[in-house]
Amino acid sequence: MFTLFDAMLTALYLMIPLILSGSLHMLVVSRHWLAPLAVPINQPAFGANKTWRGIVVMPLATVPGVYLAQWLEPLLAEHLLASLVGLNPWLLGLALGIGYVLAELPNSYIKRRLNIQPGKQPERHAFWFGLMDQADSAIGCALVYWLLLNPGLWVILAFILLGPLLHLVINLLLYSLGLRKQPF
Secondary structure (H helix, E strand, C coil), rough: CCCCHHHHHHHHHHHHHHHHHHHHHHHHHHHHCCCCCCCCCCCCHHHCCCEEHHHHHHHHHHHHHHHHHHHHHHHHHHHCCCCCCCCCCHHHHHHHHHHHHHHHHHHHHHHHHHCCCCCCCCCCCHHHHHHHHHHHEEEHHHHHHHHHHCCCCCCHHHHHHHHHHHHHHHHHHHHCCCCCCCCC
């Protein structure tokens, strides 16, 4: 029987690969690893912070997160409305990582057109830009899950709603650990 708790728990479970990959990506960035890839994809269009390193690291770093989620799934199975067991971790991890990075590009593009500096928030409409900074990747990954897993509308909605909140919490944690320059 479907419950809102189950939909929320499933959404949080589906975020495990992204929590791990986002954290690993921040570690790579903060330690200046893979520096030759820290080249902007298209600086005029997306700014200096959208680099080839992110395009490479996020998909690859998401794969171990899928393995971790599959390993943890038996502990939560009775409450999950979707299962990652049986899915190819490489396919899902790469697709989620690509969905994550591609979904961030439109927001960066819009901010560059409005002359907002990379990593900064505008004075006007700061709340909405901040929300999009946290929600864009959740929307991209929700689309990947919808296409590859089809976990149901309630799980997708929970994923999109909880994703930005969890993203903020993780950003604050990474900031406190010195792995992020800014808390948001």
